[in-house]
Amino acid sequence: MSLYDDAVLVLKSYEDQEELRQAYLDHLAAHPDGMWKSCHSGHVTASALVIDPEHGRVLLTLHKKLRMWLQMGGHCEPEDTSLKEAALREATEESGIPGLTLLPDGPVRLDRHAIPAPCHVHYDVQYAVVAPPDAVQEISDESLDLRWFPYDEVASVADESVVRLLEATRARL
Numbered sequence: 001m002s003l004y005d006d007a008v009l010v011l012k013s014y015e016d017q018e019e020l021r022q023a024y025l026d027h028l029a030a031h032p033d034g035m036w037k038s039c040h041s042g043h044v045t046a047s048a049l050v051i052d053p054e055h056g057r058v059l060l061t062l063h064k065k066l067r068m069w070l071q072m073g074g075h076c077e078p079e080d081t082s083l084k085e086a087a088l089r090e091a092t093e094e095s096g097i098p099g100l101t102l103l104p105d106g107p108v109r110l111d112r113h114a115i116p117a118p119c120h121v122h123y124d125v126q127y128a129v130v131a132p133p134d135a136v137q138e139i140s141d142e143s144l145d146l147r148w149f150p151y152d153e154v155a156s157v158a159d160e161s162v163v164r165l166l167e168a169t170r171a172r173l
Contacts, residue, residue: 004028004035006082007044010106010125020110024123034123037075042121046086047073049108049128049165050095052135053173058154058166059137061094062145065116069149069158071165073124074142083107087127095146096138100129108168111161128169 001009011024024044033039049071050059060069072094073087080086084102091100109126139146151170155163 001081003076003080003082003086004032007035007125010083014107014110017110020112023112024110024125027123035076040117040120042123043075044083045073045075045122045124046080046083046090047071047124047126048087048091048100048102049126049162049169050091050097050100050131051128051166051169051173052131052148054133055148056151057148058151059095059097059131059135059146059148060154060158060162061140061143062147064142064144067144069147069162071126071162073126083125084127087125088129091127091129094140094142095131095135096140097131097135099132099135101132103128103130103169103172105172108172109165111165113161126165128165128172 011021014021028034031039035044063070072091074090076086107125108128111124113122115122137146154166
């Protein structure tokens with residue numbers, strides 16, 4: 001199965017955010033290349049919020065280009081065979097933490113947002129991953145900083161999309 005086919009199946013089985021979910025499916029139907037960065041009218045991305053439920057905290061990255069505190073994530077790569085694999089790969093690469101575990105039951109949220117050219121729009125499929133108890137993060141070249149934040153501090157450093165992702169993730173725990 002191709003990554004495109006996986007994305008369509010994941011989105012069809014996602015039961016929340018009906019209007020936004022349909023917008024993702026419509027975009028993919030209109031753009032067979034809608035999984036790739038080369039699709040300048042917008043493309044699907046995969047991200048994952050790294051959480052440490054034992055200590056009530058999340059790991060956020062200070063994104064190098066956007067200069068915002070965000071969850072880990074980014075563009076799908078040709079070697080990705082599923083959205084969840086892409087989200088886990090991005091979270092592992094950007095956090096430097098091996099042994100992350102995806103929360104079950106697929107994506108936690110969808111978030112469509114504008115990005116500066118040439119990308120224009122990201123159709124982000126958002127997952128959550130649990131860090132192992134002994135997790136030690138390592139900053140990647142895509143980040144200016146990497147920091148753990150207690151749940152109750154996230155709203156003071158990140159935008160509403162990250163806050164909504166955290167709320168939805170906590171509801172699944």
